[in-house]
Amino acid sequence: MASKRVAEGSADIGAQYFTARNPKFLTFLKEHAGVDSFQEWTAKFGFQGPGQTWQSFPGEPRYVGVPRMTAITRGLSEKVSLQAQVRIARLNRVGAQWQLLCTDGVDRGVFDQVIITAPPAQAEELLLESGLTSLADHVKGPVGEILPCWAVAAHFNEAPFTEFEAMRPDSKALYWVANNSSKPGRNDSGQWWVLHATPEWTAAHVDASSDDVSEQLLAEFAAMPGHSGAAADQAIAHRWLYARSVSEGLPGYLFDAKAGVGIAGDWLAGGRVEGAWDSASRLAEAMLAG
Ligand SMILES: Cc1cc2nc3c(=O)[nH]c(=O)nc-3n(C[C@H](O)[C@H](O)[C@H](O)COP(=O)(O)OP(=O)(O)OC[C@H]3O[C@@H](n4cnc5c(N)ncnc54)[C@H](O)[C@@H]3O)c2cc1C
Missing domain, CATH: 3.90.660.10 (Polyamine Oxidase; Chain A, domain 2)
Incomplete structure (x- = not known):
């Protein structure tokens, strides 16, 4: 947008x-x-x-x-704590939490759960760098x-x-x-x-x-x-x-409850702005429920 x-x-x-x-x-x-x-x-x-x-x-x-x-x-961003112009390079497991490391190596904090809303190519790169290979496998198809x-x-x-x-x-x-x-x-x-x-x-x-x-x-x-x-x-x-x-039949969102990592984006819910919102809403509901 x-x-x-x-x-x-x-x-x-x-x-x-x-x-x-x-x-x-x-x-x-x-x-x-x-x-x-x-x-x-x-x-x-x-x-x-x-x-x-x-x-x-x-x-x-x-x-x-x-x-x-x-x-x-x-x-929307006025209501959240937002750090712009930051590219996350890797999620690092620290106990039961995730530390977010950006490309210049700066630690952006430690969190209980993480939601990735990058396009599939960038999400796949981030998941592989973070050792989340099973989630990365789900993202591979839509990349191309x-x-x-x-x-x-x-x-x-x-x-x-x-x-x-x-x-x-x-x-x-x-x-x-x-x-x-x-x-x-x-x-x-x-x-x-x-x-x-x-x-x-x-x-x-x-x-x-x-x-x-x-x-x-x-x-x-x-x-x-x-x-x-x-x-x-x-x-x-x-x-x-x-x-x-162009992907069809995708699940709306991806969520690995054990790892505490969710993935949302328009490409998981039929494309378009409304699809991005729909994907994020459904993921948030799933994370809050479980
Ligand atoms: C040319 C064009 C025309 C379009 N026309 C329409 C239209 O008319 N109507 C409609 O409904 N939709 C349209 N869309 C689609 C719409 O823009 C998308 O559906 C919507 O923006 C998707 O939102 P998103 O949040 O899922 O992803 P995006 O908007 O792609 O946001 C993903 C964000 O993740 C960031 N990111 C990626 N990797 C990292 C990382 N490692 N660390 C931190 N951040 C990262 C990116 O910088 C980006 O800001 C159009 C898109 C384009 C490009």
């Missing part, structure tokens, strides 16, 4: 919106992130149907952080199944599209494009659009430079039917190596 600072504001370069199909998720957000930290995004969504025509997406409430996606994690995504945020003085604010093009290169400035609370001058590449295009351009990626994806964007011809005057690119989960 990342936002990147851009001139005069920010653009959401990761998750674009989230659903709350489980009403308990909304209750949780209101209570813990704060009622002002998110709002419904009532944009017009379109997808490219047969014959290149644009059609409306079926609607369901879609929510975004306000004034940027990170407002939610900011709200997280798809990458190049993201570009581009600024336009004139609107490139007017009919829809978010679109799923029929394109080999572009998976999604959206007018970030149409989200509530943004107040940008001009419009910031976010473009996401398809996993296939990203994999084929994984080592390309940010400038090349911006140029190529903006050219694909300009070629979409209905584009006004408006040109971008600024663009930034970001590469996500672990963006979308």
